[in-house]
Amino acid sequence: MSPERVLQELADQQLINDKQRAGIQTVEDHKLFSAHWELRSLLYVGILLFTTGTGWLIYKYIDQIGHTFLIIALSVLCAASFAFAVRYKGTFTRGRSYSRSPFGDYALLLACLLFLSLEGYLQYQYTIFGTRYGLVTFLPAILFLSLAYLFDHRGVLAMGLTALISWIGVTVRPLEFYFKGNLKDMTVLLSALALSIFLMVGALMLDRQRIKPHFTITTLGFAGNLLLVALLAGLFNFENLHLQFALALAVACAGFDWYARRERSFLFLLMSTFYGYIGATYLVFHYLHLRDEATYLYWLITGIGVTVYLSANRKIDAVPGVKSEEGKN
Numbered sequence: 283m284s285p286e287r288v289l290q291e292l293a294d295q296q297l298i299n300d301k302q303r304a305g306i307q308t309v310e311d312h313k314l315f316s317a318h319w320e321l322r323s324l325l326y327v328g329i330l331l332f333t334t335g336t337g338w339l340i341y342k343y344i345d346q347i348g349h350t351f352l353i354i355a356l357s358v359l360c361a362a363s364f365a366f367a368v369r370y371k372g373t374f375t376r377g378r379s380y381s382r383s384p385f386g387d388y389a390l391l392l393a394c395l396l397f398l399s400l401e402g403y404l405q406y407q408y409t410i411f412g413t414r415y416g417l418v419t420f421l422p423a424i425l426f427l428s429l430a431y432l433f434d435h436r437g438v439l440a441m442g443l444t445a446l447i448s449w450i451g452v453t454v455r456p457l458e459f460y461f462k463g464n465l466k467d468m469t470v471l472l473s474a475l476a477l478s479i480f481l482m483v484g485a486l487m488l489d490r491q492r493i494k495p496h497f498t499i500t501t502l503g504f505a506g507n508l509l510l511v512a513l514l515a516g517l518f519n520f521e522n523l524h525l526q527f528a529l530a531l532a533v534a535c536a537g538f539d540w541y542a543r544r545e546r547s548f549l550f551l552l553m554s555t556f557y558g559y560i561g562a563t564y565l566v567f568h569y570l571h572l573r574d575e576a577t578y579l580y581w582l583i584t585g586i587g588v589t590v591y592l593s594a595n596r597k598i599d600a601v602p603g604v605k606s607e608e609g610k611n
Contacts, residue, residue: 318582325388333395340403349407356400371433376493379434390433391393394426394441436500442562443504450477465515478509502541503549509555522603524565531561546591548598559588 289306292298298306340352367390370383381387401422404410411417426442429435450473465471483502488494513534516527535558542550563584566572572580 290292323384326391329388329392329395333392333399336396337399340399353400353404356396360393360396360400363389363396367433374434375434376491378496381433383575387433387435388438390429391437392527394422394438395427398422409476416449419445423449427532430497431494434494436497439497439500440504443501446481447474447477447504447508450474465512466519468520471512471516471519472585474508474512478505478512481505482509499545499547499549503553506550506553508539508554510538514557514561517564524568528561528565531558535561546598548596551595551598552592555588555592559584 286307289298289303293300293303336356340347367381367384367386370381370386370389370399372379372381372386381390387549400605401418405418411531423442423445426438426445430442451470481501485498485505489498510531513527513531516523517531520527535554538550538554542548542554563580564581567577
């Protein structure tokens with residue numbers, strides 16, 4: 283709703299008079315426009331373009347550049363970025379902490395991306411980890427997660443969680459990981475379930491201790507998606523365990539629905555609805571073998587039902603009186 287409409291409604295309800303309305307409108311018309319988020323977005327895009335361009339140059343001109351020079355250049359850039367981030371690092375606190383430089387967070391992100399480029403290049407060219415492919419993702423995962431908490435950087439946290447989730451697949455099936463879905467393997471599936479539960483329990487414990495509580499949503503989002511995807515994969519791939527995976531999926535979806543309402547987070551409500559609907563639909567079509575007419579009615583009725591349900595709860599995170607994420611810190 284535009285400011286003009288808000289002022290008009292307040293005036294219509296006689297909550298403000300004409301003089302107050304004119305004063306507020308004057309302030310609204312002459313207030314400065316903030317380009318903060320636009321500039322942040324441009325900086326992030328610039329970092330991504332820089333690292334992407336670096337990777338392309340390595341791939342295209344490696345013979346002309348030379349391996350030694352390239353390794354030295356990447357190492358210097360990575361070390362310089364880390365040094366800048368450390369130089370302007372804010373004081374560590376349990377809650378939010380901020381870099382003493384507006385470019386500190388970007389330097390840390392650039393350093394982490396350059397580290398990935400350097401590590402990947404060393405493994406590809408010199409196989410420094412040999413056939414221990416798990417180390418290629420495990421080491422960045424541990425490094426990035428540690429840096430995320432030390433520097434209070436949710437972007438690096440997301441990179442660390444992504445690397446940790448990848449490590450599960452690489453460790454168990456190093457050759458098959460890149461070529462086919464590895465959740466058809468029970469060992470990988472159970473590893474994914476164990477990791478997701480471990481991450482969720484850890485996130486909730488840290489949140490309870492008020493240690494970086496603003497990281498909780500990010501960690502639960504990654505772990506929750508991993509858990510629900512793994513349960514769906516078990517449902518799809520292991521017919522003899524349909525009952526167990528169906529019950530586990532139902533419990534997980536109910537748990538995320540409850541958490542969404544407690545924390546006023548539409549994200550987890552959407553997750554529980556989306557994955558639950560996929561699981562229920564799979565079971566319906568797998569066991570009932572619906573005819574064309576029934577199939578059409580099923581999609582129509584359930585589609586309307588899900589839409590109405592989500593629409594009715596779309597403002598779950600905008601309930602008056604609920605503290606915002608900033609307020610929790």
